[in-house]
Amino acid sequence: MTLPPLPEKDHHCESCGLRYGDLTPSAALRSALEYACHVRDVYDVYETRVRRALTEHEPTLEPMRNDEGAAQRAYNQQPLAAVLLDLERNADRFAALASEISEPQWSRCAVRLPRERRCVLWMVRQAAHEGLHHLHDIGAGPTDRAVLFDVDGVLVDSYPAYRRIWSRWADHRNLDPDLVWSHTHGRRAVDTIQVVAPHLDAAAEYRLIRELMTHEDGNFPVYPDAAAVLGLLKDRRWGVVTSGRTATVLHRLRAGGLPDPPVLVDSSQVRRGKPDPEGYLRAAQLLNVAASDCLVIEDAPAGVAAARTAGMTVIAVRTTHRDDELADAHHRADTLSDAIPLITDWLDRTHP
Incomplete structure (x- = not known):
């Protein structure tokens, strides 16, 4: 699985508004204490990372792999009281460690990926950001609707x-x-x-x-109406859920003049492919939208089944399959252009 890059040293998060450059060591510490109850494991991990950076010469750090950890440790089944107690303890330990760091130590570094060096000051800022950002997410909640697209047979004529x-x-x-x-x-x-x-x-x-x-490179054109449909969503939440690979999908979309999806869930990010709903549920999570507030555009029975099982509304386009094979979709249209009234009507509704 390809790991995402870490935020830059002067990172500005457009979602929660925090700027790393505005956080002095003391300000970062205060943020850590204020928001630690939302990031228990972050402070536990960053305590270990900081200690290693202080005692080792540019140690190589293991990625947190947040999604895997959440599933393996069954986060949603842990006792709330115990979690809150652990969060408080982790925050206290991290704060105590940060308060003991001397001026020269703030510049000591560690490495997570090749050419991705981060200093101790950045680590404390990153931990503070995790707390602030999660608080923002909790306050915002899922407040909008999203449209999710399959790629092959929907956006790309493959x-x-x-x-x-x-x-x-x-x-x-x-x-x-x-x-x-x-x-x-x-x-x-x-x-x-x-x-x-x-x-x-x-x-x-x-x-x-x-x-x-x-041998078929160049033989994957986008559908002529794909650009118009995506143009309707420039101020909306949208993404793609594909059985392909990210690099291949982006290459084909870009070759056809289409924008990069804000969220792209590919085959490497799920344990089970369609008709399992895992991919669509992951996309909804990444977009911070409830599954019931997602509209899916699909062309294949397996994709329709995946979206229906996820609890989403489905429009099936008849680009690759017969109407009777797409009977489980909520709506059917011959092309993406024909689906536009259905998409705009769904987006404009106040209630599902």
């Missing part, structure tokens, strides 16, 4: 190229191309391989699929 790729792979492995193709729609490639060829090494076959894909 099916002719993918049909050729999967047919070549099926012929190479002596499989029925039509059967293989029927299991590809809306699914991750590894999931398709595991279904149609469980006797093969899915990871190795996926590498072969990627190799075959290089």
Whole structure:
């Protein structure tokens, strides 16, 4: 999984308004104490990081991997009283540590990723920001609606190229191309391989699929009406949930003149692909929008099922599948252009 870059040393968070440059060491410490109850684990981790930076020469730090930790430790099932007590203790320990740091020590550094050095002062500021930002999120809550798009068959006309790729792979492995193709729609490639060829090494076959894909580079145009639809959402929350990979998706969207999605959930960010709802639920979480306040544009039955299971409203476009195959969608339209009245009507409603 590709790790996100850390904020810059003079970071300004547009969401909560905090500027790192405005935080002196003492101000950062006060913020840590004020907001520590919302960031228990952040202060625990940053205490360890600061101590390592103070005692080791530019130690390499392990990423926090917030989402994995939340799932593994079942955050939503922990006793509130115990959590609050731990938060207070962590804040006190972090504050005590910060108060003992001498002037020369503020510039000592640690490394998380190559060429990503951060000093002790930045670490204290970052910990303060975590508290302030989470308080902002709690106060804001989910206050808007969002539109989520599948990519292949919705924004990008990729099916002719993918049909050729999967047919070549099926012929190479002596499989029925039509059967293989029927299991590809809306699914991750590894999931398709595991279904149609469980006797093969899915990871190795996926590498072969990627190799075959290089011969189709340039054959993935965006739909002519995609730009107009996304233009309607320039002041709205939106994102994409795809079975593809981020780099590939962004390359194709940019090649077609489309903007980068504010949120992009790809196959590497979920444990289970469509028809599991995990990807759509993650996108809603990242956009800070309730699942019931999300509208999904899909083209495949697996995607429709994923969005419906997530509790979202679904518009299916008939770009790749017959109407009867998309019967579970709330609405159906022939193209993205035809879906525009449905999208604008849904966005303008006061209630679901």
